[in-house]
Structures are given as structure tokens and as C-alpha cells.
Amino acid sequence: MKKSRMGLKILIFFLIIFTLSYCGIYLYAKMSPKLSIKGANGYYLYDNNGELYTNASKDWVSLENISDYLINSTISIEDKNFYKHHGFDFLRIIKAMMINVKSKSASQGASTITQQLSKNLFLDFDKTWSRKMKEAWITIRLESHYNKDKILEGYLNTINYGGIFGIENASQYYFGKEAKNLSLAEASILAGIPKNPSKYSPLLNFDKAKERQKIILESLVKNKYISKADANKAYGEELAFKRGKDDESLKMIMYYQDAVMSELSNISSIPSSFTQTGGLKIYTNLNVDAQKMLEDSSNKNITNENIELAGIVMDPSSGKILALTGGKDYDKSEFNRATQAKRQVGSTIKPFLYYSALENGFTPSTTFTSEKTTFSFSGGKTYTPKNYNDKYAEGPISLAAAISYSDNVYAVKTHLFLGDDVLPDILRRVGINYSFSNLPSLALGAEEIDMLSMMGAYATLANEGYKVKPYFISKVTDMEGNVLYEYSPKPESILNKSTVYILNELLTTTYAKEFTDYNSPTCLSILPKMTHKYAIKSGTTNTDNLIFGYNKSLLVGLWTGYDDNKSVDSTDSSNLKNMWVDIMEEYLVGKTDEETWYEQPNNVVGVAIDPVSGEVAENGNKAKVLYYIKGTEPTKEKSSLDDVIPTVKLE
Numbered sequence: 162m163k164k165s166r167m168g169l170k171i172l173i174f175f176l177i178i179f180t181l182s183y184c185g186i187y188l189y190a191k192m193s194p195k196l197s198i199k200g201a202n203g204y205y206l207y208d209n210n211g212e213l214y215t216n217a218s219k220d221w222v223s224l225e226n227i228s229d230y231l232i233n234s235t236i237s238i239e240d241k242n243f244y245k246h247h248g249f250d251f252l253r254i255i256k257a258m259m260i261n262v263k264s265k266s267a268s269q270g271a272s273t274i275t276q277q278l279s280k281n282l283f284l285d286f287d288k289t290w291s292r293k294m295k296e297a298w299i300t301i302r303l304e305s306h307y308n309k310d311k312i313l314e315g316y317l318n319t320i321n322y323g324g325i326f327g328i329e330n331a332s333q334y335y336f337g338k339e340a341k342n343l344s345l346a347e348a349s350i351l352a353g354i355p356k357n358p359s360k361y362s363p364l365l366n367f368d369k370a371k372e373r374q375k376i377i378l379e380s381l382v383k384n385k386y387i388s389k390a391d392a393n394k395a396y397g398e399e400l401a402f403k404r405g406k407d408d409e410s411l412k413m414i415m416y417y418q419d420a421v422m423s424e425l426s427n428i429s430s431i432p433s434s435f436t437q438t439g440g441l442k443i444y445t446n447l448n449v450d451a452q453k454m455l456e457d458s459s460n461k462n463i464t465n466e467n468i469e470l471a472g473i474v475m476d477p478s479s480g481k482i483l484a485l486t487g488g489k490d491y492d493k494s495e496f497n498r499a500t501q502a503k504r505q506v507g508s509t510i511k512p513f514l515y516y517s518a519l520e521n522g523f524t525p526s527t528t529f530t531s532e533k534t535t536f537s538f539s540g541g542k543t544y545t546p547k548n549y550n551d552k553y554a555e556g557p558i559s560l561a562a563a564i565s566y567s568d569n570v571y572a573v574k575t576h577l578f579l580g581d582d583v584l585p586d587i588l589r590r591v592g593i594n595y596s597f598s599n600l601p602s603l604a605l606g607a608e609e610i611d612m613l614s615m616m617g618a619y620a621t622l623a624n625e626g627y628k629v630k631p632y633f634i635s636k637v638t639d640m641e642g643n644v645l646y647e648y649s650p651k652p653e654s655i656l657n658k659s660t661v662y663i664l665n666e667l668l669t670t671t672y673a674k675e676f677t678d679y680n681s682p683t684c685l686s687i688l689p690k691m692t693h694k695y696a697i698k699s700g701t702t703n704t705d706n707l708i709f710g711y712n713k714s715l716l717v718g719l720w721t722g723y724d725d726n727k728s729v730d731s732t733d734s735s736n737l738k739n740m741w742v743d744i745m746e747e748y749l750v751g752k753t754d755e756e757t758w759y760e761q762p763n764n765v766v767g768v769a770i771d772p773v774s775g776e777v778a779e780n781g782n783k784a785k786v787l788y789y790i791k792g793t794e795p796t797k798e799k800s801s802l803d804d805v806i807p808t809v810k811l812e
Contacts, residue, residue: 321354547569572604
């Protein structure tokens with residue numbers, strides 16, 4: 162009995178201490194400066210012309226201009242005691258803790274609407290104790306300075322509705338109407354999204370969204386907001402979504418926006434809390450015209466409904482990402498394949514191998530024998546690469562021909578001749594900082610690399626040997642215009658300009674009709690569409706199609722394939738090439754090759770050669786002018802390195 166009384170006294174003591182402490186903290190919060198919440202969590206994204214672009218800003222609406230159905234649905238499902246507590250629902254917290262202990266999980270949450278608003282005032286969602294303490298403090302400050310209606314208004318204007326922030330934007334995005342006009346059916350669908358935006362978005366997962374809607378409608382009935390009949394009627398109502406029908410132009414631009422937000426989260430000079438900025442103005446490199454070209458060309462050329470897509474359009478001189486897509490339809494998949502996926506890059510890795518070859522004494526005329534070859538290694542291991550369609554010259558071919566036809570045997574011979582450390586070294590030099598295996602298949606792009614890294618590497622070639630960092634954000638300011646961050650490109654010279662010029666000219670052989678022989682150039686099919694000169698390299702694996710091409714004005718990289726690594730076919734590859742050339746040609750309308758191609762260095766000389774043999778041309782009809790460092794241009798004797806590669810010919 163005495164122990165029970167003592168325990169009760171201790172409990173009462175701690176309750177008194179807790180109450181006094183909480184009151185003291187609340188009083189201190191009352192005396193602290195008032196937080197500004199209107200415009201908080203506001204991201205205002207601007208394109209490269211300084212114009213605000215779609216779905217970037219938050220249209221703030223007062224509580225009076227939000228449907229009661231939406232307000233009641235939110236309170237009922239998120240925080241039914243919202244108007245009764247002072248920021249923390251302690252009974253709910255205790256109940257959630259008991260459930261989590263019993264189930265040995267953390268499945269139950271107990272955040273109030275005020276706590277969730279405090280989270281929305283931050284740029285990130287780290288779950289550190291320091292962060293949680295800051296959120297708790299902001300929760301108390303919000304409750305001490307604002308009435309419940311203003312807190313609820315702030316929450317509804319900052320919450321994430323599937324990549325669309327704020328209820329007015331969400332209402333317009335999903336249903337094409339103002340938030341005050343939402344029906345019970347529409348409101349109960351939208352109120353379900355914030356719990357898990359990717360899971361409960363009706364555009365991404367309609368069945369799950371309907372399950373969530375049913376739970377919300379049942380909670381409205383339970384909390385006496387609506388009748389059971391109203392709930393049944395709302396659940397059975399057919400929903401007419403505007404998004405994806407009337408607003409096709411936004412299907413891909415959201416991938417760009419996601420990439421911007423990802424880059425923003427890694428900028429250390431940006432304050433972690435919106436309470437310090439009142440919102441952010443983010444000036445991006447988005448070129449709306451280029452983005453439209455990217456999307457229009459995809460819709461025109463990528464006719465396979467099931468295949469996925471990634472594409473990046475870039476200014477190679479600065480590193481500015483002008484346009485991007487990480488998939489065909491953001492509504493169906495938010496996964497950004499342009500920035501998050503790693504795929505085998507196939508033959509698009511070869512230009513970096515051949516740059517190293519040129520750097521180590523090769524010329525466009527250097528030959529290896531193109532024939533089916535087995536390479537023997539220590540331990541009895543062998544490797545037998547194959548050319549596309551099993552086509553071989555059955556004799557020596559020039560480096561120029563190897564690039565034009567994308568000859569795999571030539572590439573592996575080059576890789577082995579140079580040494581297996583040379584290709585990884587050049588890849589790291591151009592910014593692909595991966596750990597590469599010492600396998601002969603590296604020369605054929607068997608390693609998986611993300612597309613943004615590949616774009617940075619190709620930009621070094623397009624920028625005449627200067628490395629630049631691909632980037633999305635040029636400047637960030639607070640709402641008063643104070644600059645918080647500004648990026649200034651710092652090109653770094655890492656490759657020899659003359660050697661890069663020779664390589665860029667070699668990459669024009671991929672569509673040069675002079676190389677039509679026992680094989681055809683890999684990009685010859687799109688030659689009729691070209692009015693400009695380009696350096697191009699395509700690549701194909703069993704599961705991936707890629708193309709990177711450029712001149713000094715523009716660099717475009719594209720990929721198609723399947724998320725489940727299903728095999729691709731030749732039609733997919735052809736469609737991708739047509740998409741690429743359509744983007745390039747439309748973007749460069751009105752520009753001449755004098756403006757877009759490279760000036761020949763003084764120490765480089767052009768020579769007309771026979772494309773396949775690499776010898777000085779005797780037949781003008783089969784001649785192609787290629788370029789050499791002065792003193793290395795071909796004479797009647799060609800340079801063959803076959804005898805230094807130990808090989809065993811297959812019978």
C-alpha cells in the first residue's frame with residue numbers, strides 16, 4: 162500500500178514538473194519572434210529566361226477558400242483532436258508507442274498537423290535527434306503565435322500531394338478546379354495522398370488510392386462529419402482527372418523539377434529551414450523550348466508504349482542542363498532514369514578508349530584485323546567478343562572504320578594493347594568516378610554507368626577537352642532577393658585540344674556514306690535528316706539502346722530500355738536515333754556549321770584516305786578526309802599493330 166502511494170506521489174511530482182516545464186517553454190516561445198508561415202515551403206522555380214514555370218510555385222489560399230470536405234477529411238484522418246491539443250497529442254503518442262512496442266515495429270505515427278507543418282518548414286527530412294528537437298521547438302512556437310485555423314491553413318498550403326505542393330495547386334493539377342469547389346469524392350482522394358504520395362497518388366496507383374479513400378470516408382462517418390450514405394455515394398462517384406489528359410506538356414518536365422530539388426538538397430549554403438528564408442527562388446537552366454523539343458520528339462519517335470526513356474539536353478560549353486526526362490510519363494513512374502539509374506553503356510564508351518589510343522600513338526589509319534577472335538588469358542580463361550550481326554572484314558581495318566562500324570574486336574584489341582588501366586584512367590579524367598573491373602568487356606561498355614556522368618564525360622569532348630560539371634541550378638535567392646547560392650562554371654582543361662578535334666572528326670564517320678562497304682556506318686539511316694555536322698556514337702546491348710551526339714553548340718544523350726532488363730530490338734534503336742536527330746536539327750535551326758563545328762588546329766592536317774584500309778586514297782569516289790597530327794599522316798605504308806596482340810583465331 163505504501164509503495165503504491167509512493168509511486169503515485171512520484172508520478173504526480175513528475176507530472177507537475179512536466180506541466181511547469183511545458184508552460185515555461187510555451188511562455189518563452191510566446192515571447193520569441195513570430196515565425197512567418199505564409200509562403201513557407203515555397204519553391205519558386207524559374208527557367209533560363211527568368212520566367213516562373215509550371216507547378217513550381219505555391220498558390221496560397223485562405224482556409225475560407227478550401228472545401229470543407231477537404232478540411233474535414235484532413236483533420237479526420239490526420240489529427241482528429243487537432244482543435245483540442247496544443248501541438249502534441251500526448252495520449253495518441255502513448256498509444257502509438259504501446260502499439261509499436263507490441264508489434265516490434267515503428268508502423269504507428271502520432272504526429273499532429275502542427276508537427277507536420279513544422280516538418281514542412283525544413284528543406285530535408287533527416288531523422289536526427291537534433292532535427293526532431295528543432296521541429297518540436299517550432300511546433301511550440303507555431304502553437305503560441307497562431308490560432309488553429311491559421312496553422313491548418315499553413316499545413317494545407319505546404320503539404321505534398323504527389324509532387325504538387327499545396328492544396329490549390331493540387332486541386333488544379335488533379336481536377337482543374339479551385340480548392341473551394343472540391344467535391345467530397347475529390348477531397349477524400351486528395352486527402353489520402355500526403356501519407357505516402359507515391360503509393361496513394363490516384364494517377365500512379367488508383368487502386369491503392371481508392372483503398373485509402375475508403376478509410377478516409379469511414380473516418381468521416383465515425384467522426385460524424387458525413388452520413389454513411391454520403392460516404393457510399395462519394396466512394397462510388399467516377400472521378401474525372403484533368404492531369405494526363407488536358408495537360409500533356411507536363412509529363413516530362415516534372416523529372417527536371419525533381420532533378421533540381423535533388424541538386425538543391427546538396428547545396429550546403431542553403432539554410433536547412435524555411436523559417437530562415439520564407440521560401441526560395443530557384444533559377445534553373447531549364448530551356449522550355451528545348452524541353453518541348455525533347456518531349457515532342459519522344460512522342461513522335463518512341464512508338465513502343467512499354468519501353469522506358471531517359472534523355473538529357475545540355476550546353477557543353479557551360480554544363481547547363483537545358484532539358485531532361487527520366488521516363489516517358491511521370492504519372493506512371495516518378496523514377497528518374499536520367500539521374501538515378503545505372504545501365505550498361507555499350508559502345509558509347511568507345512570514344513574514350515579511342516581518345517587514349519590517339520594519345521598513345523594511334524592515328525585514324527592504324528589497323529587491326531577484324532575477324533572472329535578468341536582472346537586467351539592466364540588460367541585458361543578466354544573471351545570471344547562478337548560484332549553486331551556477326552559481320553567482320555576478315556582482314557585489317559582502320560581505326561576510322563572501327564568507329565564507323567563500331568567493331569567490337571577492334572575495340573578489345575585496342576584495350577588489350579593499351580593495357581587494362583588506360584580506359585579506367587581516361588574515364589576518371591573525364592569525370593566518371595567509378596571503380597571499374599579489369600575485364601576486356603569494359604571496352605564494350607559492359608559496366609553500368611549513370612547517364613548524367615556519361616553526359617559530363619561527353620561534354621569534355623564537345624568542349625574541346627575542357628571538363629565542365631553538369632548542373633541544373635544557376636542561382637538561389639530568398640524571397641527578398643538575397644543571393645544564397647550562385648554557380649559559376651569553372652572549365653578545366655584535361656584533354657589535348659588537337660587530339661579531341663581528330664576524335665570528333667572520327668565520330669562523323671558513324672554516318673559517312675563513304676564507309677559503306679562490307680558493313681554500314683551505325684548511324685547512316687539518319688543522314689538524310691541532317692543539315693549540320695555532328696560527332697555521334699550510338700551503343701546497343703541486349704537490354705539498352707543509347708546515343709550521344711554533339712557539336713560545340715549542343716550535346717544530347719538518350720537511352721531506351723526496360724526497367725526489368727527485358728531485351729531491346731533494332732527498331733527501338735532506330736527510333737532512338739531518329740529522336741536524337743530531330744532534337745538536334747530543331748534546336749540548331751538557322752545555325753551554320755561555321756557556328757557549330759570546331760576550328761581545325763594549326764598542327765592538324767586533313768588527308769583523303771580509303772576508309773576501310775586507312776591508306777592514302779587512290780579512288781576519289783571512296784575517299785574520306787580524316788585528320789592527323791602533322792607528321793603522323795599516312796603514307797603508302799599503313800600502321801598495323803595486330804602482331805602485338807596474342808590471339809587464337811576460331812576455326
